[in-house]
Structure formats: C-alpha cells, structure tokens
Amino acid sequence: MSKLNKRVLQQSYQQFQQVFWRYPDRVFALRATFSMGVLSIPFIIAGLPFYGVTLALGALAGALSETDDHPKGRVKALAITILSFFISSFAVGLLYDHPILLGTGFVLSTIVFILLGGIGERYRAITFGSVLIGIYAMLGIEISPAWYWQAVLLPLGALFHGGLTLLFLFLDPWRLLDKQMATGFRALSGYLEKKALLFPSKKQEQAALNKDLSLLNITVVNSLEKILAVLNNYGRELKDQELLRPYLQRFMLLQSLHERAASSHERHDKLSDTKENLEVMEGLGEMLHQLAHATQQLAESMLTGVHYHHPPALEWISQAVEDKLKKLDSTRTQPLILLHHNLHRSHLSLKNLDDQEEGTSIPKLRKDRERPMEKLRQLLSFKHPRMRYALRLSLSFLIGYILVKTFHLDKGAWVMLTSMFVSQITYSDTRRRLFQRVLGTATGVVLGALLLQAFTNTAAQVILMLVSSAAFFYWLHKRYSIAVIFITTFVICAFNIIAKDGGINIMIPRLTDTLLGASLSFLTIRFLWPGWQYRRMPELIAKALQKNMDYLQAVVTEYEKPSTDDLAYRIARRDAHLADNELAQAWNSMRQEPKSKQKLMQHAFTLTFLNHALLSHISALGAHRESNLVAIKNLQEISRQITEVLNKAGNYLLNREQQIPDDISPLLLNLQKQIVSTGSGLKKQNLRIIYNIADTASKIIRELDETWDVR
Structure with missing residues (x-):
C-alpha cells in the first residue's frame, strides 16, 4: 500500500473517530444495541428466542443502571x-405461585429500593434497574422454560453489557469526565447564545428572554453539579490527585465563565439608548x-481529542x-466598558486555557461529608x-x-x-x-402493528427490534x-419473536395496561401528598434570599481580603x-398544576x-473581584444593610408574625450621591452594580409588602 493511500486511510479513520465520539448519545445507543444484538441473535438463530430476548432485556436494564464512576468505582x-x-x-x-407473598414482597422492596436510591446518584441508577428487572421478570415468567431461568439470564445480560462498558472505560479511563465536562460547556454555549439576543433588545422583549435564560441557567447549574459529582467519584479512586489537575482547572474555568455569563450590569434597553451605544451593544x-461558538468547540475538543482552536474572530471583535x-464619552459608557471588560x-x-502557571496548587472541591447511613x-x-x-x-x-390478579389482565x-x-417526585x-x-405508547402500538404486518420473517423483526432499541437509547435523554x-x-417485536405472533396479540392489552398504570400514577400523586408549589414558595424564596446574602458577603470578603484558596467563595456561589x-x-x-x-x-x-436578578447583579460584582479595584468606602456597612433587609424579608416569609422590613431608600440615596461624586472608572461602575x-432588594421588599400573602 502506498504512503498516499495509508495517509488517506489514516485521515479517514481520524475523521470517523471524531464524528463517532462527538455525540455521546449515539455512542451510548450503539454500545447498548451492540450488546443486545450479540446476546440475542445467536440464540434466535438457534431457535431459542426466549433466552436471547431475555438476555437482551438484562442488557437493556443494565444500560439504564449505568453510573458515572471511575473504572474502579464502576466495577463495584x-x-x-x-x-x-x-x-x-x-x-x-x-x-x-404465591401471589400474596409476591405482591407484598414487591411492594415492600420497591419502598426499600427507592429510599436506597436517595442516598446518591450511583444507588439511584442501580435501584431503578433492580425494580425494572423485577417487572421484566413478571412479564416473562409465564413463557419461561423454568422458574429460575430469568434469574440467570437477566443478570448475565447486564453483566455482559457492564463488562463491555468497562472494557471501553479501561481503554479510555477519562471518557466519563470528558463527556460530563463537554455537556457542561455545551449547556453554557446554549445559555450564551440565548443571552446574545439581549444585545441589543427592547424592554418588551426582555421578560421572555430573561425567563428563557432562567430556565437555561437550570441546565447549566445541573451540569456543574454532575461534573462535581463525577470529579469527586474519580478523586476517591485516584491515589495521585495530580492526574485530576487538568479537569479541575477546566471545571474552574467553566464556573468562572458561568459567573460572568450570569452577571447583569444594567437593563439592556437602557444601554441601547443612542446610535453609538447601539453599535457597541451589537458588537x-x-x-x-x-x-458560545468557542465553548461549543471546546466541548467537541474534549469529546474528540482534537486540539481546541480559539476562534480568531473573538480577538478582532473585542x-x-x-x-x-x-x-465615546467615558462618563456615559461605563456600563458598556465594564460589560466589554467582562466578556474580554x-x-x-x-x-489561554492551557497556559497554567507551574507550581500552582490543585484546586479544591467541596466534598460530600455525609455518610450513607x-x-x-x-x-x-x-x-x-x-x-x-x-x-x-x-x-x-x-x-x-x-x-x-382480580381481573386476570393479560400481560x-x-x-x-x-x-x-x-x-415522579x-x-x-x-x-x-x-x-x-x-x-408514545399509542403511537408505538400502531407503528408496531404496521411494521409487523410489513415484516413477517424473523430476521427482519430482529433487525427491527435492534433498530428500535438504538432509537430508544438515543432519544432517552433528548x-x-x-x-x-x-x-x-421494541417490546412488541421482542414478544412477537418469542411467542410467534404474540406481538400482535399483546398490542391492545399493552395500550389498556398503559392507560391503567398512568391513571394510577396520576391519581396517587393528585390525592396523596401532591406537594403543591405555592405552599413551598415562601420557604424557597427565603432560602434563595439567604444564599444570595451569603454570596454577597463572600464577594465583599474577596474584595477586602482576597484569598489564595477561593473554595469558600465558590461554595457560596x-x-x-x-x-x-x-x-x-x-x-x-x-x-x-x-x-x-x-x-x-x-x-x-x-x-x-x-431573586434571579439579584443573583445576576451579585455575579457581576463577583466577576470583577480580581480587577485590582480601588476600595469602595463603607462596603461592609453597605453589604450589612442589604443583608439585614433581605434577612428580615426571609423571616417575614417564614413567620408572618414579624413585620415587613423597612424600605432602604436612605441607602439608595447615599449610593446615588457616591456615584455622582465619583469620577468615571471601574469604581463608579461597581458602585452602580452595588446600587x-x-x-433589587428594595423591589423585593415592595413586592412582599403589596401582594405576598401565601400561607
């Protein structure tokens, strides 16, 4: 083979590898489907479809029970x-054959499994799979050659899939971390893309955009929590913590980018009040x-292993x-200057994400100190x-x-x-x-019936079953x-392969049982501890205000006495x-509801x-804490007055016997005087952020005083 052909093959392989690893959902779907195909096809060919399909069901449950652990933790x-x-x-x-014992045991074990799943993410996935396997066993017991076969085949199917996954993990132990990190950067990319629509924007457009940003922020913060959990899982299994340094630094980067992205300096329509400002806002x-494009590229870089190339357009746009x-007149453009400083x-x-100073300490993470018991x-x-x-x-x-049992319902x-x-909870x-x-079930039943009528031979139905499983895993989290x-x-095809036309016969029972099961779930939560949100709102608002107070105090502390280890600050944020x-x-x-x-x-x-606006303003103040700003007069006193009012607001929500806190108009007037008397510069803009x-704290007080009366 010539050198040119080798180079072409090598490039083709690298391109395939990049495309393959770029989409974790596809990789997960293909791996699970491969396991199910390897397990089921030989037995179906041998005329033993029950064994093959049961092994495949075990692999399916095993895939749903996977945990985001270091390979050593995954073995456990x-x-x-x-x-x-x-x-x-x-x-x-x-x-x-003992329905009373079976029903009693199944109900009690469900309670135990669900509670054990609350201990942590690892246990949640495993216990979910365990309950699922019990139901799969009930579905297949009537067609099982002997009562014990499912207890052998279902765990074996899960073991095979788990072993295959471990093989991939041992070949690339950092894959799970790369995947979670990439998910976090992709979530941030979506947030940044939405926030770009605010620059510029009209006042009437901002309410809908801010609502969307609030919901996107949920996705980003949840991604950060998952990354933290996986980092801690890896940290427990690694003796040399130095190996985690690159991932910890990327995590710190993601947190920092999120804080700057979530920050808010001024209302965006006020910043677009002139033609010159409008041009800056567009920039x-x-x-x-x-x-947003850069964070998306960084996510793909972590998934594919291709070196990250920073977009050159950012440099010249900045x-x-x-x-x-x-x-422009700097006295009128200070908010825009600070916004540009933030984005720059x-x-x-x-x-410079890979240009880390040598000798710096490994960033610390907050660890879960609570024991499982x-x-x-x-x-x-x-x-x-x-x-x-x-x-x-x-x-x-x-x-x-x-x-x-009473009505002898089929399946x-x-x-x-x-x-x-x-x-759900x-x-x-x-x-x-x-x-x-x-x-989904109604559509699947109709689609399954049509497909089984079109594909009558076993080989075609096996392909249909595996294609259905791949599509299921791909769309599961989307x-x-x-x-x-x-x-x-998938289920209709599987039972059709086992029972020879059983798939057609179970379509109506499947739809009936689905309606019955869904109705039971809805009725139980409708009348048994529904947990209406209006009852939780006072407590949740009070908690959010308290955490914002802690965050503000952490920012003020960093301004007055910067720390070498900002763990406490990051925990408050x-x-x-x-x-x-x-x-x-x-x-x-x-x-x-x-x-x-x-x-x-x-x-x-x-x-x-x-509350989200308050958090955004505090984030703006926190995002500039490393800018060597000149000291702001009475910063601690200003912070104390704000936190005192917010603390009283939280106590009022939790205990109506207390009075609504006083307005903070004197503080606002004092801050306005400081802003007027301060020359243009970053200090003046930070005073505007504090204002x-x-x-925003004052608006919260007014809203509570005028309308809030939930008990």
Missing part, C-alpha cells in the same frame, strides 16, 4: 447491580455569539468594540419528598397488582411498568410523563416521548445558584425573577 457498582438484579428476578420466579452581542468605546476576560480565559436516616421522614414518592409508587404497584405487569416510568413531572407515556415510541416497538435553580423549577412546576393551586402565580414569578443590588 456493577457487582452491586448484578447482585440486585439476581435477587429481584430470583424472588419473582420463586414466589410467582457585544456578537462577542457573546462567538463565546478590539473593534474597545476602539469604538474609546471614541472570558475571551482571554478560553484563549446519615442520608438514609433523613430519608425515613414522612415529610421527605423521596419517602412520599416511594409510598405513592408502591401504592400504585399494589393497586395495579390487585387489579391484575398485566405492564400496569406496574407504566406506573414506574410515569410516577413532583405533580408537574408526573403529569408531563403521563402524556408522554400514553401518547425527547422522552419519542423514546417511548421506540421502546414500545454554588449554593446561591442551586437555591435560585430550586426556586425557578418550583415556579415552572406551578405552571403545570391545576388552576386552583396556582395561587398568586404572577407574584411568585415576580419574586422568582427578582442595582440594593435597588
């Missing part, structure tokens, strides 16, 4: 998974667009904006949402099981299977899943409603964003928006 998780799968499927086979919008600002620092951080004890309270979820789900299972275990996938999530599950369609066609996320999610959930339960919804939205923080 796989061992626990296989043991749990064996116990669950063995118990179903052993007790099947800043283009910078945000290019930063320079063009700076040149334009120099030509993000540009430099990405441009301590977490489990907290879950045992009847007020805990997960305990209530466990009781609701087990009650759905109990009622469904009684109905199945009745699908009632429990539907209840498991539809039931909150009413809004359950309601959303209900429609997705019912519509569009659940589409994933349901393909898991329905993280807690503030998590509390803001929880509040935004609660408001979003309230929109899905019955109209009668949407009490003071507009005012809840206003307070949620104001915005105080002004």
